[in-house]
Amino acid sequence: MTQSMRAILFFGFMAALFIIEGSTNFWIFSGSWNTSLVILNMALVSAVMALGVNLQWGYAGLFNTGIMGFVALGGLAVVVTSLPPVTESWSAGGYRIILGLILGALTIAGTILMRMKLPQGRLRGALTLAILIGGFFLYRAVFDSGVQAVEAIDPSVTGNIGGLGLPVLVAWPVGGLLAAGAAWIIGKTALGLRSDYLAIATLGIAEIIVAILKNEEWLSRGAKNVNGLPRPVPYEVDLQQSAEFVANAASLGLDPVTASTLYVKIGYALLFTAVLVTILVLSQLARHSPWGRMMRAIRDNETAARAMGKNVTRRHLEIFILGSAVCGFAGAMMTTLDGQLTPASYHPLRFTFLIWVMVIVGGSGNNLGSVLGGFLIWWLWVKVEPLGQWLAQVLTYGLPEGHWVAVRITEAAAHMRLFTMGLVLLFVLRFNPRGMLPEN
Amino acid sequence: MDFLNAVVAITNLLIIPATTYGAQLALGALGVTLIYSILRFSNFAHGDTMAFGTVVTIGITTLFQSWGISLGPLPTALFALPFAIAITAVLLVGTDFAIYRFYRKKRAVPIIFVMASLGVMFVMNGLIRFMAGVKDQTFDDGTRFIIKARDFKEWSGLDEALSLRTTQVLTLVVAIAIVAWLFWFLNKTRTGKSMRAFSDNEDLALLSGINPNRVVMVTWVIVAMLATTAGVLYGLDKAYSPYTYFQLLLPTFAAAIVGGLGNPLGAIVGGFVVSFSEVMVTYVWKKVAIYLLPEALEPNGLLQLMSTEYKFAVSFAILVVVLLFKPTGLFKGQSV
Numbered sequence: 001m002t003q004s005m006r007a008i009l010f011f012g013f014m015a016a017l018f019i020i021e022g023s024t025n026f027w028i029f030s031g032s033w034n035t036s037l038v039i040l041n042m043a044l045v046s047a048v049m050a051l052g053v054n055l056q057w058g059y060a061g062l063f064n065t066g067i068m069g070f071v072a073l074g075g076l077a078v079v080v081t082s083l084p085p086v087t088e089s090w091s092a093g094g095y096r097i098i099l100g101l102i103l104g105a106l107t108i109a110g111t112i113l114m115r116m117k118l119p120q121g122r123l124r125g126a127l128t129l130a131i132l133i134g135g136f137f138l139y140r141a142v143f144d145s146g147v148q149a150v151e152a153i154d155p156s157v158t159g160n161i162g163g164l165g166l167p168v169l170v171a172w173p174v175g176g177l178l179a180a181g182a183a184w185i186i187g188k189t190a191l192g193l194r195s196d197y198l199a200i201a202t203l204g205i206a207e208i209i210v211a212i213l214k215n216e217e218w219l220s221r222g223a224k225n226v227n228g229l230p231r232p233v234p235y236e237v238d239l240q241q242s243a244e245f246v247a248n249a250a251s252l253g254l255d256p257v258t259a260s261t262l263y264v265k266i267g268y269a270l271l272f273t274a275v276l277v278t279i280l281v282l283s284q285l286a287r288h289s290p291w292g293r294m295m296r297a298i299r300d301n302e303t304a305a306r307a308m309g310k311n312v313t314r315r316h317l318e319i320f321i322l323g324s325a326v327c328g329f330a331g332a333m334m335t336t337l338d339g340q341l342t343p344a345s346y347h348p349l350r351f352t353f354l355i356w357v358m359v360i361v362g363g364s365g366n367n368l369g370s371v372l373g374g375f376l377i378w379w380l381w382v383k384v385e386p387l388g389q390w391l392a393q394v395l396t397y398g399l400p401e402g403h404w405v406a407v408r409i410t411e412a413a414a415h416m417r418l419f420t421m422g423l424v425l426l427f428v429l430r431f432n433p434r435g436m437l438p439e440n
Numbered sequence: 441m442d443f444l445n446a447v448v449a450i451t452n453l454l455i456i457p458a459t460t461y462g463a464q465l466a467l468g469a470l471g472v473t474l475i476y477s478i479l480r481f482s483n484f485a486h487g488d489t490m491a492f493g494t495v496v497t498i499g500i501t502t503l504f505q506s507w508g509i510s511l512g513p514l515p516t517a518l519f520a521l522p523f524a525i526a527i528t529a530v531l532l533v534g535t536d537f538a539i540y541r542f543y544r545k546k547r548a549v550p551i552i553f554v555m556a557s558l559g560v561m562f563v564m565n566g567l568i569r570f571m572a573g574v575k576d577q578t579f580d581d582g583t584r585f586i587i588k589a590r591d592f593k594e595w596s597g598l599d600e601a602l603s604l605r606t607t608q609v610l611t612l613v614v615a616i617a618i619v620a621w622l623f624w625f626l627n628k629t630r631t632g633k634s635m636r637a638f639s640d641n642e643d644l645a646l647l648s649g650i651n652p653n654r655v656v657m658v659t660w661v662i663v664a665m666l667a668t669t670a671g672v673l674y675g676l677d678k679a680y681s682p683y684t685y686f687q688l689l690l691p692t693f694a695a696a697i698v699g700g701l702g703n704p705l706g707a708i709v710g711g712f713v714v715s716f717s718e719v720m721v722t723y724v725w726k727k728v729a730i731y732l733l734p735e736a737l738e739p740n741g742l743l744q745l746m747s748t749e750y751k752f753a754v755s756f757a758i759l760v761v762v763l764l765f766k767p768t769g770l771f772k773g774q775s776v
Binding site: 061063065136189190193195196197199200201203204205207208211214215347348349353356357360411412415416417418419420421422423425426429430433 | 482484551559560562563564566567569573574683689690697747750752753755759760763764767
């Protein structure tokens, strides 16, 4: 079977799954178009993330375990771009916070500059320490007083500085930019060392980014979450009140409430599809450009590529930043879809390693494969729980209600997800390491 | 008097906890480093291996308690530990047979092993959730304190209290015993020597008739021992929950890399470097400053360099500094 036939077959199968989910209430399917669209929207976002990871892993062989961090930065971008600014907070301490951050950045920049100018020696070491320690206390003094002032303002409603008040769609590329910035810092340190080190360094930065979101309440409100983020699509309530919309819905035979929820979700789905297709086409073009061929040459034989005069570390840095930016973009899309930023929900198994399963299962190096992996694995992630419950029912069939074996199995079914994902990853790695749609 | 108070404050909330945590990290990092030097990959499932060992220990402890077995002042978990190590060892050797051996035969690149370890991580994480759920669990019984805060205050007449928990002393004693045994094993026994030979030069080791399967199996058994002990000691000292154990992965890796990946001595030193920096950076120095500084200079802040939530940032910062300036670690590790 040719590659394109396989692709059509698999994507057809995927489409069928979503259609059955929407139309039939049977077995693990809910028969609700609403649920089907909810799964589809997250699947689209996951597919974008998988494309980003595929850029890094499939094209260049870079092992990034910090996807969660880049996704979270995308979420933060939505908050700082699209929320209206809280003027009180800005006048109370917002500028002091910014000044503090600038001081912190200046300290680091100053240290680096000084270390480049001065020759190695005792003086350099002493100066490094002096600048770092002095700068740190100066930064904390300015920064902390600003933070206290901001967080004191109406903490149950705001307590943060808000954002720039721009349209929420602007936040998506901003999310990409934020992620790219973080990726630049990591790439500068960890690329060029052995591959496991990049994995461990990215694992660390992701934890730190999420810790920042959880604790810097002036920025992201921490555990209090940021709710009510602006949306690129209309609100259901507004639609239901529009006479024209109600009339249109009635002509399709739908009641206004169902019609409005479907309308909103289809709106998101169209937006996300547009993004996915754009990124897919761009990656595909990049893959077939001289740059993409060079990347794969580096991946397949780094020494040979170096001998040909290619700057391997620099190319790796480029593609690492690009891939992370795509993940940040997807993260911003996800937060927009949720309408809120919940820092406590970022979990590495869900946002880093699950994306890896998508890329490996779909086919590393193949963009269509990553998209397929994103759809299939996300669908599985959602459906494993009902599947587990169904399995538990079958296994405990005939046992009296409340029998301890039955209780135990039903409890265990709730934890099926991670177990299944691990098995899927191990089986694919072992028996079909090139994935469902192999690289050609 | 003020000086003594300051010393007690530092000992109570900095030196004792950091030493205990350091010993736990060192055991974890030793496991990572052993796998790295013999099997040549970074095992991402290590945090979950520790969790698995701990879950099994908790299960056996509960069983023993229901039979009325107890160790008196010591936690029952200590008696359950050897059994849990045996079960964890069976799991790890089984994992090797089912998964890693295939890639070893194919001589796959290290990154494929790492991928496989991601799969193992998922499966183990699911397994421990099946077995013990996701809630926090404490399984510490026996005497809680060797020195109680109140008793110490009455005895010394100081304002600051000092307390020493049984688990803290236990951690140190067990860790020292295991490390001593490990070094004796690696340096003096035939199997240990063949392991070091295998780690130094695989081809040469094979040439001189060392059986690679045996070396790998012994490694997994030792790793099971180290990981289970580290996990149980951490759980006795704090509490067990699947997520905290998963998060231990980062400081454990940091410790192993800081010391020099593949170097057992480095792993131990790395463990203490990471733990002491973590505790020192998040320590509330005000407690010490109020005793040492004249009243006029008394600070009004907490004098905490970073809030405790950022302790991962400390592991990470150490990691970055080492990667930038000394990629092979403090002690010479295996590779760049």
